[in-house]
Amino acid sequence: MIVDELLHSIQKIPAFPGTVQRVAEILSHADYSVSELVSVIEYDQSITANLLKMSNAAYFGSRHRVSTVQDAVMFLGQENIIRAVVASGVVSFYRSGRGYGVKGSDLWKHSVGVALMSQILSKKLYSRKDGELFTAALLHDVGKVVLGEYIDRSFEKIERLVKKEGYAFLTAEKEVFGIDHAELGGKIAERWNFPPKHVEVIACHHRPDQSARERIAPWVVYLADQVCLMMGVGGGSDGLAYWGLKEVVQMFKLRQRDIEECMIQLAQELALAEDIVNVFHG
Amino acid sequence: MKVSNNQEDVLITYALGSCIGVAVYDPQVRVGGLLHFMLPDSNLDVDKAKANPAMFADTGIPLLFKSCYRFGAEKHRMVVKVAGGASILDDTNFFRIGQKNLTALRRIFWKNNILIDGEDTGMNHNRTLSLRIADGVVKVRGSNNFTRKL
Numbered sequence: 441m442i443v444d445e446l447l448h449s450i451q452k453i454p455a456f457p458g459t460v461q462r463v464a465e466i467l468s469h470a471d472y473s474v475s476e477l478v479s480v481i482e483y484d485q486s487i488t489a490n491l492l493k494m495s496n497a498a499y500f501g502s503r504h505r506v507s508t509v510q511d512a513v514m515f516l517g518q519e520n521i522i523r524a525v526v527a528s529g530v531v532s533f534y535r536s537g538r539g540y541g542v543k544g545s546d547l548w549k550h551s552v553g554v555a556l557m558s559q560i561l562s563k564k565l566y567s568r569k570d571g572e573l574f575t576a577a578l579l580h581d582v583g584k585v586v587l588g589e590y591i592d593r594s595f596e597k598i599e600r601l602v603k604k605e606g607y608a609f610l611t612a613e614k615e616v617f618g619i620d621h622a623e624l625g626g627k628i629a630e631r632w633n634f635p636p637k638h639v640e641v642i643a644c645h646h647r648p649d650q651s652a653r654e655r656i657a658p659w660v661v662y663l664a665d666q667v668c669l670m671m672g673v674g675g676g677s678d679g680l681a682y683w684g685l686k687e688v689v690q691m692f693k694l695r696q697r698d699i700e701e702c703m704i705q706l707a708q709e710l711a712l713a714e715d716i717v718n719v720f721h722g
Numbered sequence: 723m724k725v726s727n728n729q730e731d732v733l734i735t736y737a738l739g740s741c742i743g744v745a746v747y748d749p750q751v752r753v754g755g756l757l758h759f760m761l762p763d764s765n766l767d768v769d770k771a772k773a774n775p776a777m778f779a780d781t782g783i784p785l786l787f788k789s790c791y792r793f794g795a796e797k798h799r800m801v802v803k804v805a806g807g808a809s810i811l812d813d814t815n816f817f818r819i820g821q822k823n824l825t826a827l828r829r830i831f832w833k834n835n836i837l838i839d840g841e842d843t844g845m846n847h848n849r850t851l852s853l854r855i856a857d858g859v860v861k862v863r864g865s866n867n868f869t870r871k872l
Contacts, residue, residue: 672737
């Protein structure tokens with residue numbers, strides 16, 4: 441069975457960088473030592489290199505030029521340093537990804553778009569940016585990194601189900617492989633010992649109505665993803681073939697206008713986040 | 723948005739999801755333009771529309787034509803082709819920004835007596851649209867990487 445092969449292959453995915461978790465833990469306290477934080481980050485060369493490349497992104501809004509980890513910790517602020525460290529740690533997983541008819545860089549751009557959108561939406565819907573959601577949003581499609589090459593190999597079969605039989609892309613994946621990219625992403629997150637909230641957001645990002653424990657977070661990431669798919673932010677061969685769930689409209693009391701305003705904001709923020717998108721290329 | 727009369731140029735816009743790409747070309751003076759707009763109506767945010775008129779159908783389309791006129795193009799000779807306006811699968815109408823974009827485009831063209839000479843719109847896949855300035859050839863690529871001339 442392909443599903444067994446897929447589940448086996450996620451065992452080969454490298455461990456999630458402990459540095460990200462250590463940084464999150466340090467930053468979760470109101471008081472922390474800058475030098476401790478700096479030494480934790482600098483211990484990880486790959487994260488340090490990525491962090492320095494993206495710290496001057498206008499998105500992070502530092503008014504000072506960042507050229508060392510110390511600068512980043514001092515100038516980015518608590519909220520943004522964690523976002524930058526998460527992105528620095530996560531991008532390497534996407535570098536190995538390909539499939540869905542696009543390059544890993546498109547998948548990364550899409551992930552950054554959804555992460556930014558999750559912040560725009562959480563600000564709009566419940567008046568605060570949700571940093572935790574940023575991490576889960578950035579990783580929502582991590583299952584695609586593994587499933588991608590299988591998709592390309594079986595694309596004709598999937599396309600037939602989508603175009604002729606009216607399947608959503610997700611359902612077609614499940615039919616052909618026995619598992620879809622969201623569920624597979626959830627398994628990867630479990631393997632990384634992610635908190636249950638993150639696992640659920642990733643596993644249910646196309647079907648938040650099937651999330652057993654989390655009421656809000658999977659819906660926000662779901663909505664962020666749908667909007668990015670519509671805007672063509674790093675879209676692949678799955679295109680827009682996913683279901684729009686009407687519950688999301690009632691749940692957040694959304695007007696169409698709200699979504700359109702968020703689209704404009706995302707277009708602007710993506711322009712400011714170029715360094716984050718480009719960190720993919722090392 | 724990009725307008726050109728450089729005969730070496732190929733104008734291209736990627737990843738049209740629910741956004742729409744409009745390619746216009748005057749074969750006599752060999753001037754062409756390509757617009758990628760995202761939303762139907764600039765009333766949503768007048769300030770943003772001033773800063774970035776190409777974002778909306780109602781401000782972007784007139785700007786596209788006017789910019790071509792500046793290079794000597796004339797309306798009655800313009801060949802017009804469009805692609806994009808895809809939607810996610812939806813029975814609620816809520817997410818149908820692609821369809822709204824298409825409606826806005828058709829209304830603007832109808833009012834201004836502009837005929838569409840070729841189109842590949844709707845459905846639920848991404849598209850890439852290109853326009854070759856030398857001869858006005860417009861190509862559209864779907865997300866399955868199949869390319870066809872419009």
